[in-house]
Amino acid sequence: MTISSFLRRASSYLHGHPACFKALVLVTLSSGSLVAYSDSQSETDRVSRDLNQKEQKKKKVVVLGTGWAGTSFLKDIEVSSYDVQVVSPRNYFAFTPLLPSVTCGTVEARSIVEPVRKIIKKRNGEIEFFEAECVKIDAANNKVLCHSNLDENLGGNGEFSLDYDYLVIAVGAQVNTFNTPGVKENCYFLKLVHVMQEVEDAQKIRASVIDCFEKAVLPGLSEEDRKTFLHFVIVGGGPTGVEFAAELHDFIQEDLINIYPMVKDLVRITLVQSGDHILNMFDERISSFAEQKFQRDGIEVSTGCRVLGVSDKSLSVKMKSGGEVYSIPHGLVVWSTGIGTRPVVRDFTEQVGQGNRRVLATNEWLRVKGSENVYALGDCATIDQRKIMEDILSIFKAADKDNSGTLTIDEFQDVVDDILVRYPQVELYLKSKHLMDVTDLLRDPEGNQRESVDIEGFKSALSLVDSQLKSLPATAQVAAQQGAYLSRCFNKRQQCQEHPEGPRRFTGSGHHRFRPFRYKHFGKFAPLGGEQAAAELPGDWISMGHSTQWLWYSVYASKQVSWRTRMLVVSDWTRRFIFGRDSSRI
Amino acid sequence: MTISSFLRRASSYLHGHPACFKALVLVTLSSGSLVAYSDSQSETDRVSRDLNQKEQKKKKVVVLGTGWAGTSFLKDIEVSSYDVQVVSPRNYFAFTPLLPSVTCGTVEARSIVEPVRKIIKKRNGEIEFFEAECVKIDAANNKVLCHSNLDENLGGNGEFSLDYDYLVIAVGAQVNTFNTPGVKENCYFLKLVHVMQEVEDAQKIRASVIDCFEKAVLPGLSEEDRKTFLHFVIVGGGPTGVEFAAELHDFIQEDLINIYPMVKDLVRITLVQSGDHILNMFDERISSFAEQKFQRDGIEVSTGCRVLGVSDKSLSVKMKSGGEVYSIPHGLVVWSTGIGTRPVVRDFTEQVGQGNRRVLATNEWLRVKGSENVYALGDCATIDQRKIMEDILSIFKAADKDNSGTLTIDEFQDVVDDILVRYPQVELYLKSKHLMDVTDLLRDPEGNQRESVDIEGFKSALSLVDSQLKSLPATAQVAAQQGAYLSRCFNKRQQCQEHPEGPRRFTGSGHHRFRPFRYKHFGKFAPLGGEQAAAELPGDWISMGHSTQWLWYSVYASKQVSWRTRMLVVSDWTRRFIFGRDSSRI
Numbered sequence A, B: 001m002t003i004s005s006f007l008r009r010a011s012s013y014l015h016g017h018p019a020c021f022k023a024l025v026l027v028t029l030s031s032g033s034l035v036a037y038s039d040s041q042s043e044t045d046r047v048s049r050d051l052n053q054k055e056q057k058k059k060k061v062v063v064l065g066t067g068w069a070g071t072s073f074l075k076d077i078e079v080s081s082y083d084v085q086v087v088s089p090r091n092y093f094a095f096t097p098l099l100p101s102v103t104c105g106t107v108e109a110r111s112i113v114e115p116v117r118k119i120i121k122k123r124n125g126e127i128e129f130f131e132a133e134c135v136k137i138d139a140a141n142n143k144v145l146c147h148s149n150l151d152e153n154l155g156g157n158g159e160f161s162l163d164y165d166y167l168v169i170a171v172g173a174q175v176n177t178f179n180t181p182g183v184k185e186n187c188y189f190l191k192l193v194h195v196m197q198e199v200e201d202a203q204k205i206r207a208s209v210i211d212c213f214e215k216a217v218l219p220g221l222s223e224e225d226r227k228t229f230l231h232f233v234i235v236g237g238g239p240t241g242v243e244f245a246a247e248l249h250d251f252i253q254e255d256l257i258n259i260y261p262m263v264k265d266l267v268r269i270t271l272v273q274s275g276d277h278i279l280n281m282f283d284e285r286i287s288s289f290a291e292q293k294f295q296r297d298g299i300e301v302s303t304g305c306r307v308l309g310v311s312d313k314s315l316s317v318k319m320k321s322g323g324e325v326y327s328i329p330h331g332l333v334v335w336s337t338g339i340g341t342r343p344v345v346r347d348f349t350e351q352v353g354q355g356n357r358r359v360l361a362t363n364e365w366l367r368v369k370g371s372e373n374v375y376a377l378g379d380c381a382t383i384d385q386r387k388i389m390e391d392i393l394s395i396f397k398a399a400d401k402d403n404s405g406t407l408t409i410d411e412f413q414d415v416v417d418d419i420l421v422r423y424p425q426v427e428l429y430l431k432s433k434h435l436m437d438v439t440d441l442l443r444d445p446e447g448n449q450r451e452s453v454d455i456e457g458f459k460s461a462l463s464l465v466d467s468q469l470k471s472l473p474a475t476a477q478v479a480a481q482q483g484a485y486l487s488r489c490f491n492k493r494q495q496c497q498e499h500p501e502g503p504r505r506f507t508g509s510g511h512h513r514f515r516p517f518r519y520k521h522f523g524k525f526a527p528l529g530g531e532q533a534a535a536e537l538p539g540d541w542i543s544m545g546h547s548t549q550w551l552w553y554s555v556y557a558s559k560q561v562s563w564r565t566r567m568l569v570v571s572d573w574t575r576r577f578i579f580g581r582d583s584s585r586i
Helices: A003-013 A018-039 A041-054 A068-076 A096-102 A116-121 A198-216 A223-229 A239-259 A261-266 A284-297 A343-351 A388-399 A409-422 A425-432 A438-442 A455-462 A476-491 A493-498 A546-558 A563-579 B003-013 B018-039 B041-054 B068-076 B096-102 B116-121 B198-216 B223-229 B239-259 B261-266 B284-297 B343-351 B388-399 B409-422 B425-432 B438-442 B455-462 B476-491 B493-498 B546-558 B563-579
Strands: A059-064 A082-088 A092-094 A113-115 A127-131 A133-138 A143-147 A159-163 A166-169 A231-235 A268-272 A299-302 A305-310 A314-319 A325-329 A332-335 A360-362 A374-376 A381-383 A406-408 A452-454 A524-529 A532-537 A541-545 B059-064 B082-088 B092-094 B113-115 B127-131 B133-138 B143-147 B159-163 B166-169 B231-235 B268-272 B299-302 B305-310 B314-319 B325-329 B332-335 B360-362 B374-376 B381-383 B406-408 B452-454 B524-529 B532-537 B541-545
Touching: A059 A068, A059 A159, A068 A082, A068 A116, A068 A476, A082 A116, A082 A133, A092 A116, A096 A198, A096 A239, A113 A116, A113 A563, A116 A127, A116 B239, A133 A343, A198 A223, A198 A239, A198 A261, A198 A332, A223 A231, A223 A261, A231 A239, A231 A325, A239 A261, A239 A268, A239 A284, A239 A299, A239 A524, A239 B116, A284 A299, A284 A524, A284 A532, A284 A541, A343 A360, A360 A374, A388 A409, A388 A455, A406 A409, A409 A425, A409 A438, A425 A438, A438 A455, A452 A455, A476 A493, A524 A546, A532 A546, A541 A546, A546 A563, A563 B563, B059 B068, B059 B159, B068 B082, B068 B116, B068 B476, B082 B116, B082 B133, B092 B116, B096 B198, B096 B239, B113 B116, B113 B563, B116 B127, B133 B343, B198 B223, B198 B239, B198 B261, B198 B332, B223 B231, B223 B261, B231 B239, B231 B325, B239 B261, B239 B268, B239 B284, B239 B299, B239 B524, B284 B299, B284 B524, B284 B532, B284 B541, B343 B360, B360 B374, B388 B409, B388 B455, B406 B409, B409 B425, B409 B438, B425 B438, B438 B455, B452 B455, B476 B493, B524 B546, B532 B546, B541 B546, B546 B563
Parallel strands: A059 A082, A059 A166, A082 A127, A166 A374, A231 A268, A231 A332, A268 A299, A360 A381, B059 B082, B059 B166, B082 B127, B166 B374, B231 B268, B231 B332, B268 B299, B360 B381
Antiparallel strands: A092 A113, A133 A143, A143 A159, A305 A314, A314 A325, A406 A452, A524 A532, A532 A541, B092 B113, B133 B143, B143 B159, B305 B314, B314 B325, B406 B452, B524 B532, B532 B541
């Protein structure tokens, strides 16, 4: 019996058992088929063709990236309905919100990473993973071209391509240096610069901080030199930059000062921020709390300050107000600002006619605009929320059932639910105006209830609603929710084809298959060092101080992706409490 | 009051308080004097000269290296008697016996390192540490020239020199490639190659093993390619190579196979050994136990096999017996054989007239031969034990108190203790001959007790003793004991000058100041994977199997240098038992 006939027999026998069948396919694709491979190349091809025919109903999904969005999609996708292949230059998922802790050794790099293969393994190994980078999306042919980043030794240049029926782009963003000269060469980063270096960069920052101290205590240096080595500059006053500054301050004050007492008075930390305040995306109470805390801690905050260039020994900055240009000597610069586009995404934006956009625009169902079968989520995408004023006539027409040219309260009530789902800005607008009920929108300018409105009245009632539109922040929370949302849509595709669950189409007939993506904000944290943190929690609740740090600990421990990382992170924190941070240059 | 006059006043005030005084000196050397530095360079120089005069009684000790020998010396040295400065390219001590565990992630790199500054901090911060490499020992001028390995940004090329009264060389050895072509470029190492990379190399091996698996599962490769990527070759069948092979086997079988099931039948591990057996410095029962275990595990052992060269894809080996030359394709080669000389040591051997030696020869008190004030210990040194036959006439003369030309048993008894201390080979010889008492040596060839012996009889009685001379192995145990021994000698120098504690000088008058170094062997382990280990314990006790692995765990946990690393190592082991090893490529 030849191998191919064995496989054919086995596959027909196993036809009714999808799990066993899939296992067989896997074995075939790996070791099984490899035996055949050495036997006869063409024979194997025929076998896989045969097998493919049996599987023709299963659509192929290719996922690019294993960050928050990609991983969250992979966790829930039903492999009984799809053939899923994942391409990512790193074979692990990193819990990025703890990266600033890694830079100072409060948490180990190992503790925040989880192998992708472990995550997809939960799905019985039926998702294929390739450690490679997607270098080109060929949308016309439904193909992605990939390049293994393990270039040495690899036959065939390490290039391969994958076909897809659906493509999920979740490659994230990279750092944006705004073409500032010298930044790439002389700065450290807390955001992807090169492929797969986020965690490595955090580790490098740690080693470099210790290097600065070791350099500063060498014999025969002038005080000026020592001061330069011990001047740490952070560019960017966002949550990551602020958290790193706070972590660094704690690392130095709690640990390094004790073992380098001879230079303790020479250390300086400066945070350079182009805006007027640090943490300016937070509530201003938090922003000023952070600024005051930093002032007490001796962390200098230079606001309104733009970086013109960075050399290996200094950086030159320009004050926005006066226009003066300074040169600041430094030992280490960490660049923590700006979100840039990955080359593969930039190339794809052009293919789908979104030429000069920084990120991919998708509709509310996360499908890339200008494409039928490509989805984008996380930091590389933004949702282009439909404006209600674009559809105002259709909405009016759909709601005005009796074609009377006026809309009664009852008629409006009929479509309100669909409107609220389709245009989330309506709810935000009601909230901002403290209105209790949607029908309150239809009151006349004096605030009296009206029986009905005509099209002009309807237009003016909703005219300000779109002002509430804002794009979602580039955070882990958004990416994770989008991944989970998209996998749910994929899993219910068949079911929702027949029984749509989305709102009615105002510009067409019937209903949308799915409800559009809706982001649920669970709040955000800004750790400020010294066991203090600030948080904006749902319901506009602001919390600051030591208790908030404990809330931070418990939230971050609970959000860990596996019990292993949870145990490791908690034991890292415990170790830090007992023994402090390690200062070995490793 | 100028700064210098303040310092002079303060120093005279503090004269009687060495600890306070030393603290002041430290402050002066770092921040204090730096203020003066920017004020006036020459002023500062004068101040330090003044201070130096006050301190002239304290001798300067410079220690090179922070491995087992250096660290163990630093732990115990009395800083009240010496000014100690340490120069090492790495600012941490690494628990090297656990390096093979780091290569597979059984133990984290962080868990086996302890900052040197923490270790010397216990001594009230009175030992200065410089992260730099000693590039040249200038024995004629009692100076060492150092180069900071943090070259970038450093004023004055990062070079500085230190004066010493005593120099302690404990820089260890580096790998020896025996000039085999391609080894440096294409192999990984478990022993220092470049400065300060031991631990980093172990981490790289781990990432590289995972790379091999990621490469092997990429699409579009031939089975041959996949097999090549998954062929792991270890060169060297010593304890380190064997332990690495065992760890790698466990890592693959217990962890990687589960997440890369498609290539599980393609993995191969080969151990290449030039000798006839692996672990040939162990008892042969252990050696054959290890070979049998490896055979059961599927680890191929190629004995009698010399490596001719290594390329990025294959290595060529020659069978010693038949002379055939093979080419073996590989995915990864770990080179774990040979001990080479560090350049700074090679240069110094020439200065002291030990031209073509591989390591520095010292006398039994660890002082380098041909030098008065330089000591060498650990892997860079070997003790040149004095042969008893060289001194046989002097011994006879010293023992023969009545100058009768014959030695009675009583006369011999008088010098026996001194002989046993001065010539440790005597004790080893007695043991090897199963003799109970030293005087048994003087029996006649028929085994009858003699009343006295003449010089010829004495010579022939001791003629075979020197055959028991052997040099100590290059292990952590030896290095650590030497460090502790030397610091004890340094601490008792003054006391032993007046009351020598060593044996009598046979070739001179009086006594040696100190007892010579005596190595105490506590046994050695060879972990063999699968929770099994072999051990040679004191008293020629051989132990093999699972219980020995548990002994290994407890010994290695107890030998940790700090409670922090102890906790970390034990929690790493626990984590591995519960969750397995991590396969993230980081």
